[in-house]
Amino acid sequence: MPELQLKQLYDGFRDPRTVAELASQIKQLAAKLDEPVNVMEVCGGHTHTIMKYGLLQLLPDNIEFIHGPGCPVCIMPKERIDQAAALAQIPDVILVTLGDMIRVPGSEGSLAQFRAKGCDIRPIYMPLDALKIAQENPDKTVVYFAIGFETSTPMTAVLLEQAEKLGIPNLLFHINHVLVPPAIDAVMADPDTRVNAFIGPSHVSVITGSQIYQPTVDNYHTPVVVSGFEPVDVMQSILSIVKQKVEGRCALENQYERAVSYKGNEAAQQKVNHFFTVRPSFRWRGLGPIPNSALMLKPEYRHRDAELKYGERLPVKEIDDHKACQCGDILRGKAKPQDCKVFGRGCTPQTPLGSCMVSSEGACNAYYRYAGVK
Amino acid sequence: MCLSIPSQVVELHPEIQSVTVDTLGVKRTVSCHLMEEPLAVGDYVLIHIGFVMNKIDAASAAESLALYKEIVDKMEAADA
Ligand code: SF4
Numbered sequence: 262m263p264e265l266q267l268k269q270l271y272d273g274f275r276d277p278r279t280v281a282e283l284a285s286q287i288k289q290l291a292a293k294l295d296e297p298v299n300v301m302e303v304c305g306g307h308t309h310t311i312m313k314y315g316l317l318q319l320l321p322d323n324i325e326f327i328h329g330p331g332c333p334v335c336i337m338p339k340e341r342i343d344q345a346a347a348l349a350q351i352p353d354v355i356l357v358t359l360g361d362m363i364r365v366p367g368s369e370g371s372l373a374q375f376r377a378k379g380c381d382i383r384p385i386y387m388p389l390d391a392l393k394i395a396q397e398n399p400d401k402t403v404v405y406f407a408i409g410f411e412t413s414t415p416m417t418a419v420l421l422e423q424a425e426k427l428g429i430p431n432l433l434f435h436i437n438h439v440l441v442p443p444a445i446d447a448v449m450a451d452p453d454t455r456v457n458a459f460i461g462p463s464h465v466s467v468i469t470g471s472q473i474y475q476p477t478v479d480n481y482h483t484p485v486v487v488s489g490f491e492p493v494d495v496m497q498s499i500l501s502i503v504k505q506k507v508e509g510r511c512a513l514e515n516q517y518e519r520a521v522s523y524k525g526n527e528a529a530q531q532k533v534n535h536f537f538t539v540r541p542s543f544r545w546r547g548l549g550p551i552p553n554s555a556l557m558l559k560p561e562y563r564h565r566d567a568e569l570k571y572g573e574r575l576p577v578k579e580i581d582d583h584k585a586c587q588c589g590d591i592l593r594g595k596a597k598p599q600d601c602k603v604f605g606r607g608c609t610p611q612t613p614l615g616s617c618m619v620s621s622e623g624a625c626n627a628y629y630r631y632a633g634v635k
Numbered sequence: 636m637c638l639s640i641p642s643q644v645v646e647l648h649p650e651i652q653s654v655t656v657d658t659l660g661v662k663r664t665v666s667c668h669l670m671e672e673p674l675a676v677g678d679y680v681l682i683h684i685g686f687v688m689n690k691i692d693a694a695s696a697a698e699s700l701a702l703y704k705e706i707v708d709k710m711e712a713a714d715a
Contacts, residue, residue, distance in 0.1 A: 265696060270679060270696060273699075273700040274699075282707055359684060416684050416686050419666065419686070464683060467681060519691050519693075519695040519696040520681055520690070520692065526689055527671075
């Protein structure tokens with residue numbers, strides 16, 4: 262086998278001719294479908310690929326994408342951001358968090374706005390940076406506002422493991438790690454749901470294995486294809502789904518065999534299981550409370566839990582979205598971004614009203630950037 | 636925050652459980668705390684928020700690419 266170059270790994274899975282050929286195969290097959298295929302792409306990363314590469318336009322009318330709840334920034338309810346803001350206002354606390362989270366509006370403003378008012382809030386690119394900040398500021402308490410799905414939880418576990426091992430007492434955690442399968446169940450529990458197929462995010466399965474979707478296939482008789490994030494990956498996954506539908510089958514398939522196995526990264530799973538346990542309920546933005554859909558620290562690690570330590574200072578009032586915002590319907594597959602009255606008018610990436618517009622992987626943001634505003 | 640893109644290992648730092656990777660020209664040091672199997676220079680890996688999540692199986696990637704090439708060649712032959 263010729264040696265593979267990094268460039269080939271990129272270009273090969275973005276090749277426009279391959280995309281075009283897969284599109285034509287999908288079209289031919291889709292002509293045989295009895296009913297439309299409504300594919301939920303659970304993860305915002307796939308939404309981004311679909312919009313960026315114009316895949317929507319390449320597909321026949323009887324295949325529709327429904328943008329799912331799999332963007333950790335989009336699903337964070339306002340009260341959790343309010344809690345982060347409350348933590349940041351405690352003297353001697355440094356709040357650190359990843360990426361886009363800092364721009365998501367809470368009920369009193371975003372973390373960026375609190376930072377402008379003088380709170381010590383630091384965006385970081387990798388969780389281990391929090392360790393350094395804690396080491397450099399021994400007289401302060403550093404709180405890591407941890408977000409993300411199964412993909413990101415092991416990284417928080419390693420951060421915690423290192424803090425314990427190195428004996429760094431001043432690093433605490435506010436845990437907002439959420440789980441994909443219960444969110445899928447919440448979407449499917451709606452009797453009006455139109456979703457009848459899924460593409461699963463490959464990076465979640467790199468950690469968990471493709472196995473986590475077997476119950477989805479069995480319980481809802483829907484095909485699930487674990488898919489990579491390049492346009493060729495997504496098109497190949499759609500082709501597999503259409504094939505299954507035409508043949509009247511539903512199965513779990515793994516398109517991203519180059520990195521995903523059935524069992525996943527077991528070392529990472531062990532670390533997660535060591536530090537975390539399931540939280541009885543977590544409220545999702547747009548979807549409401551979902552039982553067993555998130556994680557929290559195990560009792561042995563409660564000395565690291567900022568939610569416990571500062572419990573009485575944290576607001577618990579549940580805050581709903583801006584009245585005009587339809588993120589909830591969008592996350593359930595009942596509306597498209599353009600259906601929202603303020604899309605592109607009152608709500609833009611510069612002035613986001615809802616978190617689907619803030620995150621670069623949110624459905625509203627992707628539509629705004631790539632589809633243009635009509 | 637969630638796009639995972641392939642990178643290539645260019646340097647090993649076993650003493651700090653990390654490696655330097657190249658993501659199409661951008662070099663950075665990332666943690667290997669989530670990897671049980673050892674990494675070698677030249678390996679393709681997936682990175683997420685500063686960690687190697689997993690190796691990419693180069694043979695399986697090459698196989699997919701060969702399959703796509705076949706598809707495209709067939710299409711072009713049919714068009715000609
Ligand atoms: S356009 Fe803005 S307000 Fe409307 S649904 Fe999207 S994020 Fe919410």
